[in-house]
Amino acid sequence: MNSHLDKINDFTARLDIETLTALNAISVEKIFKKGNFLLRQDEVCKKSYWIEKGIARKYYLNDGKEITTELYFDNDIAVSFDSYCLQKPSREYIQALTDTTILQTDFGAFQTAKQQFPKLAKLDLMMTEYYAMWLEDRLFQFHTMDATHRYLKLIEDHPYIIQNIPLTFIASYLGISLETLSRIRAKK
């Protein structure tokens, strides 16, 4: 979902072989079936999830209602951020919306590897920076754009999203009701 991720992929692709090997050594490929959870509320987020192929979402419950905070596609990185950083129980769920192949990297092992491979530390900072910029942009959109414009921006950035994800999740992600999203789509 984070459009800056191209740059992170570039950076990762250009890592020297030793660093890349070290990263691979602490990463495991896994497959999650549609509907399954990479992470549930109250669990500590001990892995970062590189989505190789598939779609996932992150959400939390607010008095019974699901609020989707992020949608993930190929090459996105999913974590419950504060849970991951502080290794404390997560407020959020991360769920596969399709069968999804991910590369998961262990938090502890990554912290250790960073000390040996400075480029991994650099990568960590870079990913965090881009995530913060993405959050700033999301806040910006909520402050300056109405529901229709937020929707248009979303399908502009991710045209395929409509084919693949139930509208409830998209509506929630956009911060509007399902009905409003439906009406926006009906117009024009």
Added chain:
Amino acid sequence: MNSHLDKINDFTARLDIETLTALNAISVEKIFKKGNFLLRQDEVCKKSYWIEKGIARKYYLNDGKEITTELYFDNDIAVSFDSYCLQKPSREYIQALTDTTILQTDFGAFQTAKQQFPKLAKLDLMMTEYYAMWLEDRLFQFHTMDATHRYLKLIEDHPYIIQNIPLTFIASYLGISLETLSRIRAKK
């Protein structure tokens, strides 16, 4: 504004003397008069600003209207984040709301220092993480709380804010109109 900053202050306070000395060597104390700008739109944010004493705000213009994105008090750190990270022109202004003493650290010098002093790199990551968590929390508040509750949360966290900052800025920061804020305050 970032309540996690206590932890960063703790971390900074516990730095070894060499690291602290290196940090001091690239930092300069400056005083900004009320109303003056630490940073203007279109300038590159080449410094980070540690607010030692005073109040400041960050904002941008959206078709002529100011949107306040952050309020800073003693011991907060102010930067225009994407401008600082990517060293590109800033969309945002940073302005002193009172006479303000700041300690400013040069971006380039800090990047260099990080290579020599790993703890500075750690500090950099830590600050970025806390900023991202703060942004997440702000998004959370916009998603789950109405104007009244956001206001109550704000004065709970920063009781002194009312005495010191014109309501327009607070309203804008809360994402509501000046009039609505006034009405919220009138009740109870």
Added chain:
DNA sequence: ATTATCATTTGATGTAGGTCAAATAATGAA
């Protein structure tokens, strides 16, 4: 003190988007 400027309140009215309810449409299992 007096006036000009800025900050805050109060009132009247408009609107984007929410909520509730019911009707279709699509999907999937037997």
Added chain:
DNA sequence: TTCATTATTTGACCTACATCAAATGATAAT
């Protein structure tokens, strides 16, 4: 194919908050 479940649309109504306008209150300069 048929039924059951889930997703989407449509309609009627409601509400939180915006906008515009004008009054009042506070600050600061002359």
